[in-house]
Structure formats: structure tokens, C-alpha cells
Amino acid sequence: MVRYQDQKLQLYNSLTGEKEIFKSINEGLVGMYVCGPTVYSNVHLGNCRTFISFDMIYRYLQHLGYKVRYVRNITDAGHLTDDADEGEDKISKKARVEKLEPMEIVQQYTLDFHNVLNKFNNLPPNIEPTATGHIVEQIEIIKTIIDNGYAYERNGSIYFNVLKFNEDHEYGKLSGRKLEDMIANTRALDAQSEKDNPQDFALWKKASPAHIMRWPSPWGDGFPGWHLECTVMSSKYLGETFDIHGGGMDLKFPHHECEIAQGEAAHGHSPVNYWLHANMLTLNGKKMSKSTGNSILPEELFTGDNDFMEKAFSPSVVRFFMMQAHYRSVLDFSNDAILAAEKGFNRLSEAIKTIADLTSSKEGSIDVPAWVERCYAAMNDDFNSPILIAELFEGAKMIHAVKEGKQTATAADIELIKETFNAFFYDVLGLETSSKTGSTDSKHLDGAMQLIIDLRTQARANKDWATSDQIRDQLVAAGIQLKDGADGTTYTVK
Structure with missing residues (x-):
């Protein structure tokens, strides 16, 4: 379904520092490149936040009908x-x-990366190229940059000439840095350095005899520069200019700054129209760091095997926690914060289950279209997921008000609530509930709980209040809340 024509999507463009109306280069098509991981260790939670954020962005663009x-x-x-x-x-x-x-090493940690993101319910990208699979293309673009006068060779290495580039372009425009300030703040260049200037960066490095990963080139055996890899892979699959480039805030300088310089040096124009950057994740108010021990891996969250959280949390709860903050804001991870997120996640999950039990009327007293419009307005405002979640909680209030008879809704209202809730909760935010996944564990729990509810109902019928209360209290202690209503007893897992 095509929705983007009726929606005014605004993105915060890091390049201009402003929110801008999104307009794709080609009608109905979006090209998006996101810097992926360097696969030498287990993917950490901060990286996961970036990839989850761009998964949400990818999902919403698709929801709007973009290919x-x-x-x-x-x-x-x-x-x-x-x-x-x-x-x-x-x-x-x-x-x-x-x-x-x-x-x-590459295989081991690529598999880990895919496994973790799969648990977070991330959709896979359409193309996942590797740097080593594009060595030929990287050598060719280096030749072009040299021919255009923006790079030079030193002892088998190729360096990008930042000062020369800055004569014709603007180096530093993404990060807001001025080249003259960078030069003034640079320590004296080591006499043995090959670079003409400290700001120059490598496009190709000569491999030392001990360097294992090496490839032949016109300048001798070596390996590509980190920045060059993304320029080559993005332009090969998305074109010399494409719509969206994303990544973590820590990549803005020098990585993304260098990508812009390389793209302009090779092709003569800016490579990307909209630059989006996700912010960092902290742990208990401090920067996550393996060296200080202030870090936690996703699997340690899922199993509860860590020193920071009091219990295990499902991937969907962790994902929901991350969605509660805007992707451009710093988010602090703590035990209290994730516990609160779990309660909120359960409330929304319960609301989704309740929709099926709503009874319609000929006239409705709730303004569902206005609520739907507010949901879209939130996401159209630079993918403002926390505002969207606040609107979903408002939707949950409507659902419970209709169920309790405090409000009325037509059949069309109920269908629109259900359609919108499912679209934003499942499809856009990428969350999962046991009822959605239909997991074997969920089915077993449902079966066991129905037996317990039946036993408690029988005890109540026999006026055996002690047994009835004991069942209820022990379930509460186990994190399961029973709710007695006109239509029978239901349960929620806290």
C-alpha cells in the first residue's frame, strides 16, 4: 500500500543540521546505506542500538510504501x-x-552478528557486501581519485590530499570542523611520516611483511583504507548519489567525513542527500567500555548472566526499551529503566490481546482517525519512536475504555485500531509478542495457565476461597497476574 504520497516525512539531516522534508531521488524508491560492523568481536549493545534504530527506519519507509x-x-x-x-x-x-x-575470525563474528540481530527481530538488509569482496573496485576508484589530482603515492601507499581537496571543496562540512583549526591543533608531523600533511588519510596502505591480509595492486601488495571501503560499496549498489546514509554518531568524523571527500573527489558531486546518525548507549550513566568492565553483551541480557540486571529480559523488551528514546538522543541502560520498559511492553501486549474482545456499537464516542493521524505524525517527525509509543499507550487506554463500556466504538473503529496497533507495534517498531510468534513455549504456557485458571474457578465455585487466593498469590509471586472479568479470567506475564 502506497502511503508516502499522503505523509510529510521529515528527517534530521546531519549535513545541514536541520529537519528537512524527505524527497527520494527516484519516485517511490529509496537507497539507504548503513555502516555495518567490523567483525572481530561479539557485537556489543551500543552497536545493536544503531542497527535496531536503522531497522526501525527501514521498516517505516517500507510501511509508507517505498521500495x-x-x-x-x-x-x-x-x-x-x-x-x-x-x-x-x-x-x-x-x-x-x-x-x-x-x-x-570473520566467519565466527559475522555469524554472531546475524544471530543477535535476528533475535532482536531485525530485518536483513537487501545487500550485505564485504570489503574483501570489492578490492578490485577499490583499486579502480583510487586510480580515479589520483587522476583527478586528489591523492598521491608514497612508498607503495596512497594518501588522500586533504589540502588540495579543500581548495575545490569543503572538507569538514559534515562534522562542522574547519580545516585550518584542524591544522592548528595538530601536533608537529613526525619526520618519518609518509604523509604530506597530518590530515591526509590512507586510501591504500602498503602491507608490511608480517601483514597477513594483503592484495596485489598497481602500487604493490597492500590493503584498502577503512573509509574507502564504504565509498565503493555504497556507490556500487546505490549509485554515485543516493538518498540516505546512516551510522553511529561516532562515525561522523573521520569516517563519514572522509566518505564525502572521497565521493566528491571521485565523482565531482556529493554522494548522499540525507545523513542520519544514531546516538550512543550508556550503562548506569557511564560510557560502555570493555576495559573498565562497564559493558554488557546482548546474550548476557537475554540469559540474565550479568552483574548489572536483576533478571533476564527478552529481546523484544530490550528492543522496546531502545525505542522509548529517540534514535538521536543518548540512552542510558539501567536495571530500573529496563524493568519499567518491561511493564510498558506488557501493557501494550495486553492491549493487543484485548482488541479481539471489543464489542462494537452503531455509534462511536472515540475519535480513532485523529489518534491514527497522531501516530503517523510522530513517525513523520524524524522517526520519533518515543512519541509514537506514547500514542500507543493512548490507544491502549481507548481499548480498555471500550472494553469496560466507558467508551463506544463502531466496527470500523475497532478494525482501524487493530490495523494501526498491529502496523506500528509489529511492523514498524519490530516488536514481537508470544501470541504473534506462536512459540511452542507460549502455547505450553497458555495450556498450563488454562488448567490453573480452571482449578481456581472450581475452587471459587466451591467457595474454597483459601485455595483460590493461594493460586492467585503464588502466581503473582511468579510474575503472573490474573484478571477476573465479565468474560472470564485472563492472565498477563509481568
Whole structure:
């Protein structure tokens, strides 16, 4: 269903620092590239937040009726330990420590990445290219940049000439940095450095004799620069200019800044119309860091095997927690915050179950179309998921008011509530409930709970209040709440 023609979607463009009306290059089509992981370790929760945020964006664009080509890369070479042009390749270093081949490391952590995102119910991208699968294309674009006068060779390495580029373009426009300030703040260039200037960055690095991951090139054996990989993979699959480029806020400089420079140097024009950046995730008010021990892996959340949370949490609850903050805002992860999110998630899940029990009337007293419009308005305002969730809670109030007879709704109202709730809860936010997944565990729980509810109903019929209360109280202690209503007894898991 095509909805985008009736919706005024606004995106916050990091390049301009303003919200802008989204207009795709080609009618009905969207090209979106998101920087993927460097696969040398288990994907951490902060990375997951970025990928979950762009999954939500991808889902909403599809919901609006756009045909989206979503490209997210795998970096399997060229990302050095200092995130610039020095140090050891992160994957090669891990391979050396683990005494494995680099591609064994790549395979192991690519599988982990896919497994974790699958548990979070992320949709896979349409194309997932790897850096090592595009070495030929990277060499060719380097030749073009050299021919255009924006790169030079030094001892088998190729460097991008930032000062030359800045004569014709603007280096630093994404991050808001001025080249003259960068130069003034740069320490004196080491006499042994190959670069003409400290701001220059590598397009191709000569491989030392000990460097395992290496490829032949016109300049000798070497490996590509980290920044170049994304320029090549995005332009190959989405074109020299495409609609949306996303990634974490930490990639804005230098990674994305360098991508813009490379794209303009190679093709003569800006590579991306809208730059979107997801913000960071903190843990108990502090930056997540493996070195300080202030970090937690997704699997540790799902199993409860960690020192920060009092219990295990399902992937959908964790995803819901992340959706409760705008993707551009810093989000702090804590035990109290995730517990509160779980309660909210359960309330919305219960509301979805309740929709099936609503009774219609000839006239409705609730304004469902206005509520639907507010849901779209929230997402059209730069994918404002926390406002959308607030509207879903308003929808839950409507549902319970109709069920309790405090409000009335027509059959068309009820169908619109159900359609909208399902669309935003399941399809856009990407959340899952046991009733939606139809899991074996859910079916077993439903069967066991029906037996317990029947036993309690029999006890109440026999005026055995002690047994009835004991069943209710012990279920509460186990995190299961019974609710007695005119249509019988239902349960919710807290």
C-alpha cells in the first residue's frame, strides 16, 4: 500500500543540521546505506542500538510504501586498531591472539552478528557486501581519485590530499570542523611520516611483511583504507548519489567525513542527500567500555548472566526499551529503566490481546482517525519512536475504555485500531509478542495457565476461597497476574 504520497516525512539531516522534508531521488524508491560492523568481536549493545534504530527506519519507509534498497556492509579488512592509518588490522590482531586464520575470525563474528540481530527481530538488509569482496573496485576508484589530482603515492601507499581537496571543496562540512583549526591543533608531523600533511588519510596502505591480509595492486601488495571501503560499496549498489546514509554518531568524523571527500573527489558531486546518525548507549550513566568492565553483551541480557540486571529480559523488551528514546538522543541502560520498559511492553501486549474482545456499537464516542493521524505524525517527525509509543499507550487506554463500556466504538473503529496497533507495534517498531510468534513455549504456557485458571474457578465455585487466593498469590509471586472479568479470567506475564 502506497502511503508516502499522503505523509510529510521529515528527517534530521546531519549535513545541514536541520529537519528537512524527505524527497527520494527516484519516485517511490529509496537507497539507504548503513555502516555495518567490523567483525572481530561479539557485537556489543551500543552497536545493536544503531542497527535496531536503522531497522526501525527501514521498516517505516517500507510501511509508507517505498521500495527500499537497504545496503549494510561487513568490514572484514582494513580497519586498523587506531581507527585511522596506524596500528594493526583489528581482525588480523584477533586472529593472531586466537591462533586462527583471519577469515575464521570473520566467519565466527559475522555469524554472531546475524544471530543477535535476528533475535532482536531485525530485518536483513537487501545487500550485505564485504570489503574483501570489492578490492578490485577499490583499486579502480583510487586510480580515479589520483587522476583527478586528489591523492598521491608514497612508498607503495596512497594518501588522500586533504589540502588540495579543500581548495575545490569543503572538507569538514559534515562534522562542522574547519580545516585550518584542524591544522592548528595538530601536533608537529613526525619526520618519518609518509604523509604530506597530518590530515591526509590512507586510501591504500602498503602491507608490511608480517601483514597477513594483503592484495596485489598497481602500487604493490597492500590493503584498502577503512573509509574507502564504504565509498565503493555504497556507490556500487546505490549509485554515485543516493538518498540516505546512516551510522553511529561516532562515525561522523573521520569516517563519514572522509566518505564525502572521497565521493566528491571521485565523482565531482556529493554522494548522499540525507545523513542520519544514531546516538550512543550508556550503562548506569557511564560510557560502555570493555576495559573498565562497564559493558554488557546482548546474550548476557537475554540469559540474565550479568552483574548489572536483576533478571533476564527478552529481546523484544530490550528492543522496546531502545525505542522509548529517540534514535538521536543518548540512552542510558539501567536495571530500573529496563524493568519499567518491561511493564510498558506488557501493557501494550495486553492491549493487543484485548482488541479481539471489543464489542462494537452503531455509534462511536472515540475519535480513532485523529489518534491514527497522531501516530503517523510522530513517525513523520524524524522517526520519533518515543512519541509514537506514547500514542500507543493512548490507544491502549481507548481499548480498555471500550472494553469496560466507558467508551463506544463502531466496527470500523475497532478494525482501524487493530490495523494501526498491529502496523506500528509489529511492523514498524519490530516488536514481537508470544501470541504473534506462536512459540511452542507460549502455547505450553497458555495450556498450563488454562488448567490453573480452571482449578481456581472450581475452587471459587466451591467457595474454597483459601485455595483460590493461594493460586492467585503464588502466581503473582511468579510474575503472573490474573484478571477476573465479565468474560472470564485472563492472565498477563509481568
